Amino acid sequence: MVANRAGRVGLAALAVVLIGVVMAVALVVAGRPSETPEPESSAPPDFGPNVTILDPSMDGETIRRRVDEIFAAQQTNQFGERRDAVLFAPGEYDVTVDVGFNTSVLGLGLAPDDVTINGQVRVDAEWFDGNATQNFWRSVENLAIVPADGVNRWAVAQAAPMRRVHVRGGLDLYPSGSGWASGGYIADSRIDGRVASGSQQQWFSRDSEFGSWDGSSWNMVFSGVRGAPPQTFPNPPFTVLDATPVSREKPFLYVDDDGAYRVFLPDPRWDSAGASWTGGETAGRSLSIDRFFVARPGDGAERINAALDEGKHLFLTPGVYRLDETIRVDRADTVVLGIGLPTLVPENGVDAMAVADVGGVRLAGFLIDAGTENSDVLLTIGDERSNAAHEANPTSVHDVFFRIGGAHAGRATTSLVVNSADVIVDHIWAWRADHGDGVGWQTNTADTGVVVDGANVVATGLFVEHYQKHQVVWNGENGRTVFFQNEMPYDPPDQQAWRDGDSDGYAAYKVGDDVAAHELWGAGSYCFFSANPSVRASRAFEAPDAPGVRLHGLVTVSLGGNGTIGNVVNSTGATVGPEWTGPSTVANYP
Structure with missing residues (x-):
């Protein structure tokens, strides 16, 4: 009996091993990286000197001074090599963040309302005589804004997305002066109040929720936006799709309840409308940051490719990467x-x-x-x-x-x-x-x-x-x-x-x-x-x-x-x- 039982256990173990080998081979053949769990670290990765991580326990003046220093360096730095990311850990902050060139402002919550900015996350155009047509290369993502005067300003042109943001108030998409703006893009966001386009020449909004919309110039497009105006092109020039044919939201970095850094990967959606997170959690999965090669600007293509060949994902920190392959x-x-x-x-x-x-x-x-x-x-x-x-x-x-x-x-x-x-x-x-x-x-x-x-x-x-x-x-x-x-x-x-x-x-x-x-x-x-x-x-x-x-x-x-x-x-x-x-x-x- 003992021998027979041992034999059966051995055969079962062998079967498990064989199944594992077959699954591993299937993954390799399909080109999919292994999903084997890896140990996670709760310590922040080394994101380099141009990633600023702010915490609600920090002194308010320290936070304000740091974000103002970054803006002073980036306000007119249209073609310079400096890059910055400002990360807000979950909690509340009493601060206004002016966003200059080559700067990302990101919340580290799993949901946008996990990070609340009482103030503004703002783009204006004082640097360019009130004209916002060159306010490129910046972003705000994954946080909530409670503007002190009820309206947040985001006067941008191209390459300046607002994603996964909850504005508990209104949103102005034009500069405070009389200048033009030439944007722009909003996705997966909720604006409780009015969105006003003002002098924007064109704008695209996707899979979001607005209290209302006001304004038009040449080409205003809404796809899967609840609260969008009706289809009236060309007068006013509103092109409106009730649903987006297919979409998948951008991956984002967050900190879980244990303090570990992870990257969330939203699932695709077909015929989608509204923000992905307002009806509950966004559908998708997450990966530990430990499964990424966290690259720094000194890392060349050879090192990056070696990490990708090993099955790592790639996380690019701020900076300029010169590639010889x-x-x-x-x-x-x-x-x-x-x-x-x-x-x-x-x-x-x-x-x-x-x-x-x-x-x-x-x-x-x-x-x-x-x-x-x-x-x-x-x-x-x-x-x-x-x-x-x-x-x-x-x-x-x-x-x-x-x-x-x-x-x-x-x-x-x-x-x-x-x-x-x-x-x-x-x-x-x-x-x-x-x-x-x-x-x-x-x-x-x-x-x-x-x-x-x-x-x-x-x-x-x-x-x-x-x-x-x-x-x-x-x-x-x-x-x-x-x-x-x-x-x-x-x-x-x-x-x-x-x-x-x-x-x-x-x-x-x-x-x-x-x-x-x-x-x-x-x-x-x-x-x-x-x-x-x-x-x-x-x-x-x-x-x-x-x-x-x-x-x-x-x-x-x-x-x-x-x-x-x-x-x-x-x-x-x-x-x-x-x-x-x-x-x-x-x-x-x-």
């Missing part, structure tokens, strides 16, 4: 998360990052700044042979920004290429610089901002500006874009230098000639040909005449009458130019 993300479900606008600079003409054709990858919260030698592509997702379906576990891109010039004379042929299917592109700004250092038609050269060849790709918040050919080329089937904002290049020297075959200029948004199904909602394209106002673009949008290709809420403007856009889409829509600056609108095409 491409960062390669080859495993499914890998997370690459940055705080404080960490910036990747490819050198010697390498591409900055390439993601394999795998599911579930999340890229979030970083800037890719083109190097002085031309890169073919700054970020590639999938390869030209990609054909796998990832609908149940999509790859997603959140607050990833691209810059060609401005800080230096950068060059890159294309900023983002999406070859994989089912990718979610959730708020990017791809920008060929029109000001700063290293700017000129022959200097910061860049053909195209975004090329999509994968099927079933969804973009929510696509900001693409100043590229020298098409801004966006979409060849994949069944693509959907909710909100597109564009300015054509300012600097074509003459018409001969800017022609697409027989056409004057390049359409900003081109749907491939052979595409059978594509849909676009809420899209604005503007011209300001300051180098030569006689330059003309034949059209802003170009698409095949196919039953499944549908475009909604299109607008063009000639800024100050500097240049001409002949038609809005194909041969439809009135001309804007020196005689009539617009806006010219097409509500639906065809």
